[in-house]
Amino acid sequence: MSTGTIETGGLAGFRRPRRTARTVSDVRERHGGRRMATGITIAAAIIIVWQLARAVLLAPVFPPGLGPWGAWIAIFVILAVGVVSRIFSRAQPLPDVLYITLLAALAVPVWLDVSATWGLLHLGVTPTAAAATGAVLMPVSAIRGTRVSLVVASTIGAVLLVETLLQASSAGPYTATGITVAASAVLPLVLTVVAIRGFRRLVGRELDLSIVQSTVTTPRSPFGMRASEELAQLDFEAETLLDDVGSGRIAIPLPADEAERAGRLAAALRQRLLAGRTDTWLRHAVTESAYLSDRVVVDDPEGFAGLLAQEQRDNLLLALWLLVGERRKGQPQPIEVIVSSPDGDDDSEHHSPVVRITIEVSGVVRRRLDPSTWDAVGSVGSHDVVAGSESFRIEIECRTDPTVPVSAPAADAAHPRGM
Incomplete structure (x- = not known):
């Protein structure tokens, strides 16, 4: 089988099919990632137009010569090359060579703009094209990684800050203006990176849940x-x-x-x-989830979780997902799920095994749980909550679907002989 390695939390070396990895990329790119990239591009265009308007207003103050327009011509050339290359490489990532070339080319407008504005801060003249290069990097960070773009933007901001501080003695109150312009080269990209990382984290979790939910339709002891x-x-x-x-x-x-x-x-x-005899869908769902694997521990030695109906499985998985989402950062204690069958339970009326599920939760404030968490728990079965000093326990007793085949050990545990 052709495989591709992807991140899986604590499961070092675990490999998923390349088709699954491609699906993850497609979801990010087509089911929201493209919309985010479009929004970021529009925001970047607004910032670039604003900086261009500043350049037009400041142009009369420049000494005779090319003024700020050499730097702006360089930016427009870089933008044109980037747009054309993106149009022709839309079906695949931007080539590394072109990506590095475009990033390196940003040094040209920065150098031209700093050279043109040097010594003019006392007149209120600040770089415009150099500050706009930070906005140019905004859509780049949405297409490629965010770290490199953030490093480049920080470098540009540092250059503009140094230029301002070196003229502080003569600039007077315009020093604050120069610092603001230096910050404007970095701050929009920082906000963009925060939004992109949050979006990717959200999509990754939701997609991981969707992939893991496929386990709820498997037999009792699947692989x-x-x-x-x-x-x-x-x-x-x-x-x-x-x-x-x-x-x-x-x-x-x-x-x-x-x-x-x-x-x-x-x-x-x-x-x-x-x-495999006791590795139920629940153990596989937790083990194969990059989001749950380090945060949930399953104790089901007899494999009773395999007796749950599909709707109960789906809601139990959703409840664990929501509980994990409310955990405090850095909480070392995982959520423990203990699955058993109570002794002495004779359900002759419903002819359906009874499964008891105990969820030990720590690092979660009970009163802050979303109501949908309790809705999911209630859909699994009747439940009680036992509060502790630093944790709480959810005890669920559920009657499983009578159509689910019951193995001999499970049937004996649910319907003890001689009762």
Whole structure:
């Protein structure tokens, strides 16, 4: 299977199919990312036009010569090249060579503008094109990474600040104007970066939830994405070993190193298959989620979570998601989910197993929980809340769907013999 590596929180080395990684990119690009990029581009255009208007107003004050227009011509050339390249490379990311070239080219308008305005701050003349380069970087940060754009904008702002401070002795009150112009080269991009990172974090969490929610429709003891990858690798190694033996490349009896390899493969297969008996959808949903894996611990040794109906599964997953979202930053204690079946429960009237779910929550202020959290918990089953000094516990007792097949251990736990 062709795979592509993506971030998965605490699961180092976990790989998802390349198609899944491509879906993540498509959602960011087409289902909101493009709208955000359009809005950022419009905001950048407004800032550039405002700086251009300042240049027109300040032009009469400049000494004879090219004035600020050399820097502005350089900016327009950079913008034209960037727009044309984006039109022709819309279906793929901006090439690295062109990206680096455009960033390096911003030094030209900055240098021309600083040279043209040097020594004129006492007249109220400040850079305009150099300050506009920060706005040029705003749509770039939406298309490519935000770190490089932020570093470049900070460098430009530092150059303008140094120019202002070196003229402070003669500029007098216009020094504050120069500092404001230097800040205007950085501040819009900082706000853009905050918005972009927040948007990407939100989209990443929602998309991760959508991907993990596919586990709610699986059988009681499914193989998750990670287990499927491990089984595929073990299957490939076993087939390679058998092919080597069958073709005569490895003699029988097996050499010591090959015998050890075969034993290791057999042990890994047995371990994986035995673990799969109790690895329910809930364990896979938590393990395979980049958002939940480091924040939720599942204790379900008998695999009773597999008895829940699809609607109960979906609401339990949503409740965990909302609880994790309310945790304080830096909270080391994860949310613990304990799934069991109460002894001595004879549900002969409904003929449906009873599953008890206990959620130990720490690092969350109960009164600040969104009402939708309790709606989700209520959709799983009847529940009680036990408050503690620094945490609280949610005890849920739910009657599972009678159409869900019950294994012998689960049936015995839900309907003890002799009762």
